[in-house]
Amino acid sequence: MESTPHILVVDDDREIRTLLAEYLDGNGCRTATAANGAEMRHVLDISRIDLIVLDLTLPGEDGLTLCRDLRAHSNLPVIMLTARSAPLDRILGLEMGADDYLPKPFEPRELLARIRSVLRRTLALPPGMAASAATSLYFSGWVLDLTARHLINPQGVVVALSGAEFRLLKIFLEHPNRVLSREQLLNLTQGRDAEPFDRSIDLQVSRLRQKLAEDARSPQLIKTVRNEGYVLAASVTAEPQA
Numbered sequence: 001m002e003s004t005p006h007i008l009v010v011d012d013d014r015e016i017r018t019l020l021a022e023y024l025d026g027n028g029c030r031t032a033t034a035a036n037g038a039e040m041r042h043v044l045d046i047s048r049i050d051l052i053v054l055d056l057t058l059p060g061e062d063g064l065t066l067c068r069d070l071r072a073h074s075n076l077p078v079i080m081l082t083a084r085s086a087p088l089d090r091i092l093g094l095e096m097g098a099d100d101y102l103p104k105p106f107e108p109r110e111l112l113a114r115i116r117s118v119l120r121r122t123l124a125l126p127p128g129m130a131a132s133a134a135t136s137l138y139f140s141g142w143v144l145d146l147t148a149r150h151l152i153n154p155q156g157v158v159v160a161l162s163g164a165e166f167r168l169l170k171i172f173l174e175h176p177n178r179v180l181s182r183e184q185l186l187n188l189t190q191g192r193d194a195e196p197f198d199r200s201i202d203l204q205v206s207r208l209r210q211k212l213a214e215d216a217r218s219p220q221l222i223k224t225v226r227n228e229g230y231v232l233a234a235s236v237t238a239e240p241q242a
Contacts, residue, residue: 056082
């Protein structure tokens, strides 16, 4: 990514596109805009984009469809704009592979903070790992393919991951043998702070353990640290161990 991130805003509301473009351009970003999926693809064909701000309710192909299609061939970060009254749509957006969501109406400065947070997470790699080498991460016989965004078990069988599961496992692999609190995991995976009684991370960890064929009563890879959070108890490398 260049020092000045190039952001693509996809929204069918011209006033919102103009407002966000002017604000982001005035705060350290370069901005392109699109009103629909066709225009989005055109911009992606002719420009190098670092992150997409994608409205959920677009005419024709909606944001969920576009996000799913993007995830089929790209790891480009996506922040989805959603209606505040539609929590299910926000959940679906994260499951389709969005990196974060922001409910409307919102302050442009909050979107800018989310953009910076997602870009920081996107660039994060395990210590000492060269970016060119980080196409797959290996741990305890498992492989996380960062390009295809799926998991391969020790028998070589592909295990499909939702967008939320992929992001969570990637965060654990970037911080092996380190206790991560629920608040840290929520912030690193979704770019937001935990709300009171928010147990979404516990649910995601439970689902991820199932994908890793963990014994729920005695997990060996993702362990619970009482009153603190969770820890990935494994060594992680960018190349298979001999």
